[in-house]
Amino acid sequence: MSALLEVEDLTVTFRTAHGPVDVVDGLSFTLERGASLGIVGESGSGKSMTSLAVMGLLPPTASLRGRVSLDGAELTALPESKVRRLRGDRMAMIFQDPLSSLNPYYSVGMQIEEAYRAHRAGVTRRQARKVAVEAMERVHIADAARRVDHYPHQFSGGMRQRVMIAMALSTEPDLLIADEPTTALDVTVQAQILDLLQEVRRETGTALVLISHDLAVVSEIAEDVVVMRHGLAVEQAPAERLFSDPRHPYTRALLDAVPRIDDEIGELRAIDSIDVVGGKA
Amino acid sequence: MVRFLVTRLAGMVGVLFLVVLFTYAIFFALSPDPAVQICGKNCTPELIDQIRTNLGLDRPFYEQFLGFLSGLFVGTTYGTGANAIDCAAPCLGYSFQTGQPVLEMFEQRFGVSATLAVGAAVLWLFMGVAGGMLAAIKKGTWFDRAATGAALGGVSIPNYVLALVLQYVLVVKLGWLPFPQAVPFGADPGQWFLNFVMPWLVLAFTYASMYQRLTRANVLDTLDENFVRTARAKGLAPRLVWRRHALRPALTPVVTLFGMDFAGLLGGAIIIETVFGLNGVGKMASDSITKNDQPVIMGVTLVAAFLVIVGNVIVDIVYTTIDPRVRIGARA
Numbered sequence: 024m025s026a027l028l029e030v031e032d033l034t035v036t037f038r039t040a041h042g043p044v045d046v047v048d049g050l051s052f053t054l055e056r057g058a059s060l061g062i063v064g065e066s067g068s069g070k071s072m073t074s075l076a077v078m079g080l081l082p083p084t085a086s087l088r089g090r091v092s093l094d095g096a097e098l099t100a101l102p103e104s105k106v107r108r109l110r111g112d113r114m115a116m117i118f119q120d121p122l123s124s125l126n127p128y129y130s131v132g133m134q135i136e137e138a139y140r141a142h143r144a145g146v147t148r149r150q151a152r153k154v155a156v157e158a159m160e161r162v163h164i165a166d167a168a169r170r171v172d173h174y175p176h177q178f179s180g181g182m183r184q185r186v187m188i189a190m191a192l193s194t195e196p197d198l199l200i201a202d203e204p205t206t207a208l209d210v211t212v213q214a215q216i217l218d219l220l221q222e223v224r225r226e227t228g229t230a231l232v233l234i235s236h237d238l239a240v241v242s243e244i245a246e247d248v249v250v251m252r253h254g255l256a257v258e259q260a261p262a263e264r265l266f267s268d269p270r271h272p273y274t275r276a277l278l279d280a281v282p283r284i285d286d287e288i289g290e291l292r293a294i295d296s297i298d299v300v301g302g303k304a
Numbered sequence: 305m306v307r308f309l310v311t312r313l314a315g316m317v318g319v320l321f322l323v324v325l326f327t328y329a330i331f332f333a334l335s336p337d338p339a340v341q342i343c344g345k346n347c348t349p350e351l352i353d354q355i356r357t358n359l360g361l362d363r364p365f366y367e368q369f370l371g372f373l374s375g376l377f378v379g380t381t382y383g384t385g386a387n388a389i390d391c392a393a394p395c396l397g398y399s400f401q402t403g404q405p406v407l408e409m410f411e412q413r414f415g416v417s418a419t420l421a422v423g424a425a426v427l428w429l430f431m432g433v434a435g436g437m438l439a440a441i442k443k444g445t446w447f448d449r450a451a452t453g454a455a456l457g458g459v460s461i462p463n464y465v466l467a468l469v470l471q472y473v474l475v476v477k478l479g480w481l482p483f484p485q486a487v488p489f490g491a492d493p494g495q496w497f498l499n500f501v502m503p504w505l506v507l508a509f510t511y512a513s514m515y516q517r518l519t520r521a522n523v524l525d526t527l528d529e530n531f532v533r534t535a536r537a538k539g540l541a542p543r544l545v546w547r548r549h550a551l552r553p554a555l556t557p558v559v560t561l562f563g564m565d566f567a568g569l570l571g572g573a574i575i576i577e578t579v580f581g582l583n584g585v586g587k588m589a590s591d592s593i594t595k596n597d598q599p600v601i602m603g604v605t606l607v608a609a610f611l612v613i614v615g616n617v618i619v620d621i622v623y624t625t626i627d628p629r630v631r632i633g634a635r636a
Contacts, residue, residue, distance in 0.1 A: 080536055111539030118537075123530040127629055128552050137548075138538040174628040190538070 061245030115191035121183035132171030181212035397599030406603030417584035421569035427508035436519025458513025567615025571608025
C-alpha cells in the first residue's frame with residue numbers, strides 16, 4: 024500500500040519582475056497514515072508554500088512542478104474540481120492567525136457546518152449542526168451547544184484555533200496540515216494547542232504535517248522532520264536523530280540558535296548565512 | 305437591540321438640535337435684515353422698526369431661536385392683527401418673498417428630487433456595484449480596464465459638463481429625448497420616464513463611478529483575506545466562496561456610503577436640477593440663494609441635514625444585521 028502523502032520533486036515557482044523565483048526547489052518527502060512530519064525553517068524558507076502546494080491553494084502567480092499524491096491519487100494531475108472535493112474532506116488545513124482565518128460575519132457553528140456540508144451531500148442543517156457541536160466538544164470547547172452560535176470575535180485566540188481545528192476535523196480527514204498553528208498565540212495557550220493536536224492525532228489517526236519556525240514546537244510532536252532553507256530541504260531525518268545528531272551545518276546552526284534555559288546569560292546566537300551554505304540533504 | 309436603538313435615536317436628536325442651533329446662529333449673524341426685504345421700495349425707518357417688532361426680530365437671539373424651535377413643534381404666527389401670518393407645525397420658517405411657508409415650498413418640490421434620487425440610485429447601484437464586482441473578478445482583462453477607465457472618466461468629468469453634452473447630443477442634435485421637464489408619473493408614465501432618463505443617467509454616472517471603484521477595491525481586498533483562503537481550504541465551491549465569504553464583507557462599506565449619498569440627494573441635487581431646469585429642492589435652494597431668501601435657505605439646510613442624519617441612523621441599524629461585531633458590541 025502506498026504512503027498517505029507523497030511529495031516528489033516539488034518545485035514552486037513565482038513569476039516576479041526580476042524573473043522566475045523558485046520558492047520550493049525539488050522537495051521530496053513521504054508521510055505514512057497516522058504519522059507526523061514537521062517542516063521547520065526560517066521565514067521565507069518555503070515551508071508555507073509547500074503546504075499550500077499540497078492543498079492546491081497556491082496563489083495564481085505561482086506555478087508548480089513535480090508530483091503530489093494523496094492516498095495514491097495524484098493531486099497534481101487532477102482537475103481543480105476533483106482536488107476541491109478532496110480538499111477539506113480527505114485533507115484539511117489550519118492556519119497561523121485564527122482570528123483572520125475565520126469569517127467575522129458568520130457564527131463559528133455555521134462555519135464548521137459549512138465545511139462538513141461541502142463534502143456530505145444531502146446532510147441537513149440539523150445533522151451538520153450536531154456534527155459541529157461534537158467537533159467543538161472534541162477540541163474541548165466548554166458549553167459547545169451554546170458557543171456554537173457565537174461569532175469569532177467572542178472567542179479568545181486559543182479558542183479560535185480550537186474552532187479552526189474542530190472545523191478541519193469535522194470531516195475526519197486523513198491528513199491535517201497545521202501551518203504555524205501556535206505562532207499567533209501566547210505561550211501557555213501554545214502548549215494547550217500542541218497537546219490538543221497530539222490528542223486528536225492519537226484519537227482519530229489523522230496524519231499531521233506541522234509547519235513551524237519553532238524547533239521546540241516541532242520536536243514535541245513530529246516523528247520525522249524536514250529542515251528547509253531557501254526552498255531546499257537541507258536535512259531530513261527522524262526527529263530523535265535530528266535533534267541529537269544534526270548532520271547538516273544549517274540544522275546545527277538552527278539548534279544552536281535556540282536559547283537554552285541552562286545556558287549562561289549572554290548574547291543570542293544568530294545564524295550566519297556565510298558559514299552555512301544550503302544544499303540538498 | 306432596543307438599547308442600541310434608543311441610544312442611536314437619542315444621539316440623533318442631540319445632533320439635530322445642534323444642527324438647528326448652528327444653522328440658526330449662522331443665518332442670524334450673516335443674513336440681511338428680513339424686515340428691509342419685506343418693507344419694499346417706499347420704506348421708512350419707522351416702517352422697518354414696526355415690521356421688526358411685528359416679526360419679533362427685535363428680540364434677542366435666544367428668544368428668536370426658542371421661537372423657531374417651538375414653531376417646529378407647535379407652529380407659529382408672524383405678526384399680529386389683520387396682517388398676521390400663520391405657519392402651522394412643523395413650521396420651518398416662512399418665505400416673505402414667495403409668501404409661502406418653507407415647508408409647503410419644500411413639499412411641492414420634494415417629489416421631483418425624490419424621483420431623481422431614487423431613479424439615479426437604482427441605476428448607479430446596478431452599474432457601480434455590478435460593474436465593480438465584475439471588474440474585480442475579471443481583474444486585468446479588457447473588461448476591467450474598460451470599466452476602470454470609464455469610472456475614472458466618471459469621477460473626472462464634472463456632471464454639468466456631461467449634462468450639457470448629453471442634452472446637446474440627445475435632445476438638440478438627435479431629438480431622441482425631450483428637454484427634461486418634471487412630468488408627474490400619474491399624468492403620463494412614458495413621458496415621465498423619457499423626461500427623467502437623462503437626469504438619472506447623468507446623476508448616476510458620477511456616483512456609479514465612485515461605487516465601481518470602491519466595490520472593485522473592496523472585493524479585491526476581501527479576496528485576499530485569510531478567511532477566504534480558509535473557505536477555499538474547506539473545499540467550498542467557488543460560487544459559495546464568492547457569495548458567502550467575499551461579497552458580504554466587500555459590500556458592507558458600500559452600504560454606509562449609499563445611506564449618506566442617497567439621503568443627501570433627497571435634500572436636492574442642486575447642479576443637476578439647475579442644469580436640467582427641474583423644479584426640485586436643489587433648484588429651490590439655488591434660487592433662494594440667488595434671491596437671498598434666508599428662511600428658505602435655512603429650511604433646506606435643516607431638512608438636508610435631517611435627511612442625512614436619519615440616513616445615517618438607518619445605515620447603523622442595517623449594519624447591525626450585516627455585521628455581528630456591531631450587534632454584539634452594542635449589547636455588551
